[in-house]
Amino acid sequence: LLDAVIGLAPNLFYGTGIPACVLVLRAKGSKPAGREGKVLFINADAELRAGRAQNYLDPEHIEKIVNAYERYTDIPGFAAVVSHADLKGNDYNLNIRRYADNAPPPEPHDVRAHLLGGVPKAEVAARADLFAAHGFDPAHLLVERDARYFDFRPELNSNGDLKARVEGDAGVQGKEKALTDAFDAWWNAQQSRIEALPETKALMALRAELLASFGNALVPVGLLDRFQVAGAVATWWGEVVFDLKALMAGGFEGVVEGWVTTILTALEDGGAKGTPLDHKLVKRLLPEYLGEIGGAEGKVVELDGILKAATASGDDDEDAEGGDGDDDEALSEAEVKALKKELSAAKSKLKTLHKGFSDRLEAAQAEVDAEQAETLVLDILKADLRRELDRRVVAHRQAVVAAVEGWWSKYRVTLRAIESERDAAKDRLDGFLKELGYVG
Template sequence: MQYFDFLPEITEKSQIKDFVANDAGVKTQEARLYGAFDEWWWLHSPMLNQLPESKGLMELRTAFFESFIASLEPVGLLDRFKVTGVIATWWDEVRYELRTLAESGFSGLVDSWIDTIRDALEDDDDDQPKGKEQFDPLSHKLVVQLLADYLEEIEAAEGLVADLEQQKVAFEQGDDDAEESDDDEEETVKNVAKALDDRRKDLKNDIKDALKRIKVLKSGATVKGQNSIAAQRKLGNDTTALERELVELEGFVAPVLAEIGEIEARLEPYNEIKASLAEARKALRGLKDQLIGRLVAARAELGEEGCEKLVLAAFYEGLKSHLDRYGAAHFQQVVAAVENWWDKYRVTLRDIVSERDTAAAKLDQFLEGLGYV
């Protein structure tokens, strides 16, 4: 019987996944699989071109299933059940679209996609069944195929929003990510910006009455009530007490106003971030609102041939994505199997016996030293 050991380069279990992924044999098999897939598509996709004329949807299904399995199973990377799963999953996903293609042609299918996206956008979120996955129009195959530049604009706008949100959170967290609550000793997130703003509000509230009184004392001589220093002077009254009160009040509010100014200076970058974030979110919403208009405009530039190329490209990418998914799942199974071998056989029987003999020898020496041997 022949035994195999792990390569000496593999010293940790975590290395196994990369070794499997970069193995020449694995790469060769993957290349063969996708080569067989592309060849199958090149040979059999013309049946889709003929579907609006032939109307033979069931004949197409039979031909696709049989030829797909016959083309990809011999590669040996995926077994018959997995290969069947690829084509069956794809067919189940597009069967209604294929019916539309048979009945209305390629341009009719493209128009139906636009209608589907428009209807989904017009539906209120409240009308969506509870627990149902939310429809993402930007991931629709038509948008992916037809509006690549638009999706790049969306991605850039979303990236800007995400960056500003991170800046906002970073400011709010400050130097410490969390602090302990005095009440229940649970860890709560600290918001520096809120703490500063609350402090600013408290300070303003503390000097509110004092500022009102200062305003009265410093007002002109014609003010109603004649409570100002100027008014009392005009009446010939002694203003010493009022002047002393003004000095005391100004001395009281001066450091508070200084602290308020410092807080507002610290909050200025945060307020700028919030303003930029609001503007970026508004721009992103506006960009997303352009989706239907952009689709209609791009569709108007497509002739029947353009619609045909677009639909076939979408079908190809959809089927390939399922092949990718099944291939990735198979790869994970291979990695898991090798990792399981590592757990079981990394330490060989020879090593175990050697370690046992070494331990036994040490025990004998220990017992001899104690006089038991």
């Protein structure tokens, strides 16, 4: 009867702070071939987005859980297929961590390296898969000391040098470019499916095809695993699904019209989160206008700062008792008055620009024809997906940086060096005390 046991993160459901568990049951004899006599355990208690009062399952977390269930196979640290015989041997204990433990391994510490320095080769070998995935060769940071240890290259002087060396590494940049090229090729191949959505109306079929083909195109690059790749496209789909529904119903021009309506509605709602000027459509339709807004805002900030500084300087001069002030730097009353007038004009200009936003946006929309609308929407959809992919690439690169920075923090300064610094500080202190006559 029992098909799967899925452990979820704590505080996902309202009023329930404890972790949750999903039991997947099937009618007797209805298990698919290959699943008879087995139970799948999925440990998804780390799959969450933390909120202030509650945690959340995002589309990428759901996709990872569903993908693991559909594959019904062992995934280290996440899923395990357990036979009924093993369950019976454990007295039918369904504790998920017993079978799929996702606890991270303890941080290794080499006592000899702490004492004498050096990076243990065993720790470098343990990170080989992480480095290879991102195209990074640790030999660009390390040189061999002996059969068991590496040293950091002598030109590396601080922890900060490590990040710059990793990010500038040719292998790292080449791997990231390979992923970008694979993404561009995938988009060019799949774009026609999105273009055909107003005719096909096959929204869910499109989702399935994009998920499958995205993984097939990007996973072979080797930088991101299949869960990270699927998470990128699943998160993107969750963000743009309503835009795709609008595309299915009203075509590309309907999507643009919907975005404009959303922006204008947010503009009327003063309590709306964020600013309509940050919308992805505005940045593409009104780049010159945004430049004018930025220039006007900068002018207001500049004049306001000068005026506040002049006012503060004047107050200080009045409070000062005696002494010669620097009259050359102080603004005269006429100059302050002129500055206030200029600031008022700058604020008025900025206000006028903001008031004209709706008219300029609608005018820009009116100039967009069907072909331009298609190009605009597809470019925005592609940029959104690229952003999700880049976010995961950056996280993976940061994991590489964190690994080498961890070795620097642990082993770069040896115990002997710390003791030497301590002894030198003690000698300096003894010398000061002798000079002051406190000790003989």
